[in-house]
Amino acid sequence: MDYHDIVASCEEDLDRYGDSFQGAGWTKTEAAADLRYDVMLDLLGRRTDVTLLDFGCGTARLLDYAERVGLAGLGYNGLDLSHKALDVCRAKYPARRFYDIDVLTDDAGLPVFDYVIMNGIFHWKGAMTQSAMIDYFRRLLVTMAGHARLGLAFNVMSTHVAWQRDDLFHLPLETATDIVAASISRRFVLRQDYGLYEYTLHVHL
DSSP states (O other), X not given: OOHHHHHHHHHHHHXXXXXXXXXXXXXXXHHHHHHHHHHHHGXXXXXXXXXEEEETOXXXXXXXXXXXXXXXTSEEEEEOSOHHHHHHHHHHOTTSEEEXXXXXXXXXXXXXXXXXXXXXXXXBOTTOOHHHHHHHHHHHHHHHHTTEEEEEEEEEEOSXXXXXXXXXXXXXXXHHHHHHHHHTOSOEEEEOOSSSSEEEEEXXX
């Protein structure tokens, strides 16, 4: 199993639940999904005069949220490997740019943006081993840092929980910060203050 199976699982959610928070893979509530979008957008300082790549954009629900909270002017772009999700994105936002690029195979066709957001990309690992998921995590972060001018944000399941699920990617804080500091930047902010069983890193470049 590899990361392409993660894409297949996301498409199963979209087929089952449609363009909704559950269709985006969030199992709790729409309010919890919106909270994640809010924490991610904090990376930008609520600016709209910047370009953003929503990596693993799904059906562009981050942009839905941004428009609801007055950030419609944001220079939003999306990227996903799911053709089904991208069809929804392009129908909703025909004037926006959406990319279908496997960056771990060839990222030459992807521009550089001010910010890259990777929301929910590292939550589910399915049958992947922990070591394989950590390797995927490191490779993808380093690759996408090369496409960000100012910063990137990502979230991961916390180990500070009562129990852990084998199919989720629970990553110790020190492992994440060691990888970020060694491979990307020592300038980052850790967020584990928003009440969900995960944490977010805002990495400044």
